[in-house]
Amino acid sequence: MPDTIEQLLDQDSAFDGYNRAQIAIVVTNPFLEDNPIVYVNDAFARCTGYARSSAIGRNCRFLQGEDTNKADVDKLRHAIENEQTVTVDIMNYRASGEKYRNRLVVSPLHDDAGKLQYFIGIQKELRNGDADTSAEEINAALIEIQNRVATDLSLVIGMIRQQSGATSVPEDYAALHRRIETLQLLYEEMKLADSQSNRDSIPMGSYLSRVAAAIAHTMGRPGVRMNLQIEPLEVPIETATRVGLVMSEVLTNAFQHAFDRMDSGLVEVSMSQLSAGGLRLVISDDGVGVPKDMQWPDSRTMGGRIVSGLIEGLEGTLLLGRGAAGSFITIDVPAGATLLDE
Structure with missing residues (x-):
């Protein structure tokens, strides 16, 4: 399987009265050794302080540190091993060493035949009050974004495979980025704010x-x-x-x-x-x-x-x-x- 997907999307979502919140998106490839990151968006880079070039090719565990709860890590590992969707609040570390709590939704992306292709991670930093006062709203919005990304990424990858007859995504990544970046602009138009989440x-x-x-x-x-x-x-x-x-x-x-x-x-x-x-x-x-x-x-x-x-x-x-x-x-x-x- 190829090991690079660039420019998937750069999604700013809105919560609690249109206050803008960064939504980081990560795609990993389970067919490469250690399930490395093959794509991060700009929001991920802004939140973590790691440039895309520093994140691509590494397992997501590089964001963990001394105060990361082992039970949270085990919950993630179990879900990934069993190709299940999981939500967890986990302590991560920025490139500067600063700690931050992160709400993470990880889900598998399957093709039409039910075969695993990628894992998608949707992340939002939890700030003061988020975890207690708006957990349901945050979860709903994150899951909606995850569903949208999975649907549209499946459309692009599935069509490429159907049209090419190949068993894996072609290594034409300049074209693949552009196709996925086109979807990025669609997400930005959608806004995915609470008041707009059901617009069609x-x-x-x-x-x-x-x-x-x-x-x-x-x-x-x-x-x-x-x-x-x-x-x-x-x-x-x-x-x-x-x-x-x-x-x-x-x-x-x-x-x-x-x-x-x-x-x-x-x-x-x-x-x-x-x-x-x-x-x-x-x-x-x-x-x-x-x-x-x-x-x-x-x-x-x-x-x-x-x-x-x-x-x-x-x-x-x-x-x-x-x-x-x-x-x-x-x-x-x-x-x-x-x-x-x-």
Whole structure:
């Protein structure tokens, strides 16, 4: 199994009247020796003082110290050995040596066949009053975050495996980070505050704008511009997940390939609501264009197969067009996937 997953998500949640609290997320790989950490988010680094590079590859026990209760450690070990979900309040130590009490939810991530893939740890530092006055609220919020992370990480990993026919996650981690970072932005839009924990939609315009900006920041280069024309639209979370991942694939492909040997270029992204109630997403460029003899999505590439799977899951359509300069991809999502129950 591979040993690196970067940029899973950076989740700030809210408790007790929208007071912001850092939620640290850790992913470990039980198929590597000593079940080491393969991913931590920024909140983990801020809370513990350990940089990602210092945490990756180590077992989580490096956070323990002299005052860590052995019974808490044994409870964690027993749950991990038996692939069970467990919640425990444990004494941990920051890189500075400072002690802090940490509420930790650890759960196994299984594939569709029930085979263990990873362990996910969701952590919140317990401050004055937390353990006594808001334990139920904190537990509920942590478990909800854990469930959301597990569901969406399973979607990404499961689709990659289904499309590739591989028995383990492909070692294309630059692409895997980007796909999971797209989910990170979804979580941030959801906020997962107490008052919002049951909401079933997110503002799609805001979400896609942030996805586009993140990809342009990572993949962009001097001379290549990006314009956005995205209408505000509320859509169900499951639809947003798939559309965001499709956009990530298509937009990344444009930045990577559309302007080969060109000094400048333009990428445009637009999203609008269709008259019948669905949505239309168009991503275009004025670059070299997709070769006429090439079909896209390309079933020979992982990204192409993932896009096809996502579009199929949306019951949507994807159309590749070629302009006087460059290419454009039009994605239509039907009303059934975008309309919310009144």
